[in-house]
Amino acid sequence: MINNHNDLNNYKKLVLNTSEEIPYSRIKNTMFCTEAIKINKNNMNKYQQNDSMNILNNNLTNNINNQKSLKVVYHDKYFKENINKITYYEELVSILNNEQLITLNDLNYIKEPFINSNKIIFDSNFESGNLHMSIELEELSEYDLIIRPEFGTNKVYQWFFFSVYVPKNENYINNKILKFNIINIPKDKSQFNSQCPVLMYNTTLNKWSRNTFNVFIYNNGIKNEKLKNEYLAYFTLTFSFNFEFNTKYYFAYSYPYTYTQLKLYLNTLNKDMYKNIIKFGKVGLTINKNIIPYIVITNFNSNINEIKKRKCVFLTSRIHPGETSSSYVIQGVINFLINIKNKISIFLRNKYIFKIIPMINIDGVIYGNYRTNIKGRDLNRMWVEPNEIHSSCVLNIKKLIQFTLLHREIEFYCDFHGHSNKSNCFLYGCEKKGVQNMEKIFMKILQKNNNTFDINSCVNKINQSKIKTGRAILKNEFKIDLSYCLESSMISYTNPINSKKYFPFNIEKYKKIGFDFCLSLNELFDSNNFNRLLNELNTFNNFLNITHQINVNNENNNNNNNQNNNKSNNNIFI
Numbered sequence: 001m002i003n004n005h006n007d008l009n010n011y012k013k014l015v016l017n018t019s020e021e022i023p024y025s026r027i028k029n030t031m032f033c034t035e036a037i038k039i040n041k042n043n044m045n046k047y048q049q050n051d052s053m054n055i056l057n058n059n060l061t062n063n064i065n066n067q068k069s070l071k072v073v074y075h076d077k078y079f080k081e082n083i084n085k086i087t088y089y090e091e092l093v094s095i096l097n098n099e100q101l102i103t104l105n106d107l108n109y110i111k112e113p114f115i116n117s118n119k120i121i122f123d124s125n126f127e128s129g130n131l132h133m134s135i136e137l138e139e140l141s142e143y144d145l146i147i148r149p150e151f152g153t154n155k156v157y158q159w160f161f162f163s164v165y166v167p168k169n170e171n172y173i174n175n176k177i178l179k180f181n182i183i184n185i186p187k188d189k190s191q192f193n194s195q196c197p198v199l200m201y202n203t204t205l206n207k208w209s210r211n212t213f214n215v216f217i218y219n220n221g222i223k224n225e226k227l228k229n230e231y232l233a234y235f236t237l238t239f240s241f242n243f244e245f246n247t248k249y250y251f252a253y254s255y256p257y258t259y260t261q262l263k264l265y266l267n268t269l270n271k272d273m274y275k276n277i278i279k280f281g282k283v284g285l286t287i288n289k290n291i292i293p294y295i296v297i298t299n300f301n302s303n304i305n306e307i308k309k310r311k312c313v314f315l316t317s318r319i320h321p322g323e324t325s326s327s328y329v330i331q332g333v334i335n336f337l338i339n340i341k342n343k344i345s346i347f348l349r350n351k352y353i354f355k356i357i358p359m360i361n362i363d364g365v366i367y368g369n370y371r372t373n374i375k376g377r378d379l380n381r382m383w384v385e386p387n388e389i390h391s392s393c394v395l396n397i398k399k400l401i402q403f404t405l406l407h408r409e410i411e412f413y414c415d416f417h418g419h420s421n422k423s424n425c426f427l428y429g430c431e432k433k434g435v436q437n438m439e440k441i442f443m444k445i446l447q448k449n450n451n452t453f454d455i456n457s458c459v460n461k462i463n464q465s466k467i468k469t470g471r472a473i474l475k476n477e478f479k480i481d482l483s484y485c486l487e488s489s490m491i492s493y494t495n496p497i498n499s500k501k502y503f504p505f506n507i508e509k510y511k512k513i514g515f516d517f518c519l520s521l522n523e524l525f526d527s528n529n530f531n532r533l534l535n536e537l538n539t540f541n542n543f544l545n546i547t548h549q550i551n552v553n554n555e556n557n558n559n560n561n562n563q564n565n566n567k568s569n570n571n572i573f574i
Helices: 005-016 055-065 088-096 259-269 304-309 325-337 343-351 362-366 392-407 438-449 470-476 507-525 527-573
Strands: 037-040 069-074 121-123 131-138 142-147 161-166 177-185 199-202 207-209 213-223 233-242 247-252 278-285 291-297 311-317 352-357 410-419 425-428 482-489 492-494 502-504
Touching: 088 213, 121 131, 177 213, 259 291, 259 325, 259 362, 278 392, 291 325, 291 392, 311 325, 311 392, 325 343, 325 352, 325 410, 325 482, 325 507, 343 352, 343 507, 352 392, 392 410, 410 470, 410 507, 425 438, 438 482, 438 507, 470 482, 482 507
Parallel strands: 142 177, 311 352, 311 410, 410 482
Antiparallel strands: 037 069, 069 131, 121 161, 131 142, 161 247, 177 233, 199 207, 199 247, 213 233, 278 291, 291 352, 425 482, 492 502
């Protein structure tokens, strides 16, 4: 959150004058300690590799054992501040298996951290930052990093966002490479590789890039039985980068998109040129008393009777706060819908009312959570019975949906998400018995319009684990047949010709998905085009059924022939 006028001006300058946006503002949260804590490394031989660890981790151990001591900096106040003279490995096990729930207490504003004249400074005291601890393995060379558990939980997900400042140090003129090891990654599945390195922002160049290298992930052997991976252990994401002195760098799992960034974007839309296109409102307040904005887009110049007849398209995003790609996608949707000159934009505004909630889990976004709100609740599993205490934002959104349905039909719903494991973008739909093809048509259209859309990753049914999600409730409780979840990869998309060739997403690619989403809506709502696509799908499905029946018949014939052959063969041996 912006705390004063100067901060706001600096933030605007930083956001609006860069080729790709970096979200950054100080927040009212104690999350930094400048005192380094030294660890005596007696008995470091206990931090040896077992059979489950690989050679890469052996190299890490050798690096640790060659050091006389380790320097530890805590970046928040929620864990113990003193480390006894115990082994590094035992301390890591203790920290990473901590049962303490992280809560928001003593929210006092902290100034910029003091920058030592010759020491590297880590920081995450800004929106969406979540660094917990840094451990110096080799000064100005290699550091172990620990990501903070989500507020309201003791769980860690894969989101990370922190900064590093490298001051001038005459002793290290020849050393221009830093290596970071994030040692509490809960998943072994990662899209980071040589084709898609870790994302970084250089404040001198004012742009995001993927200039990290030696990127890989491996099992580090630190056990945690609560982890849901097959190893019951944490993984280390390691990467290196070339640095320049007196420069600050940001590192993030994916392009960050903060609450402040959203507010600045919405402010740019509050202009006279858009006054008959867009109206602003609020759904309510978050647990931490932040306003949840929502916008309504349509042609407000139309007469009241025309507006009353319009159906509604209802869109939501960022119910999972760390899925930042979804914010860029929905921003692309908004940019398309408010276009004054585009004929398709004008057509959509004349035909529909678009109600959009661009950021649901605002508290989680501010405090660097990946999946939950600050009460530790996954809000996308709270749609059945939301309450004022833990999920008031979902409760208020359901009330808004109910209010909307009193006045008009909601023809289409989509919840925008980001995906950590899969590449490309894709849709999850809700199959309706008897109208099987209807939900698939939009998928087919979007596949045609966007080259990062992967129809093979689409799912057109509601699994048991998803019955409490937004799209499921909008379908089952509110009877909205066209109810979707649009997933966009947090990292990469693939070559349509060669699926093994990966490309990292950038901000413009995400916005292009939103642009093509609107083009696809236009085609979906075109009745002539809809009927043509429906006929194509029916023809294709009939072809598949015929082909399947032919294959079944051939298989049966082959089985009968085999049986006859077996009988004749058996006769030989009688």
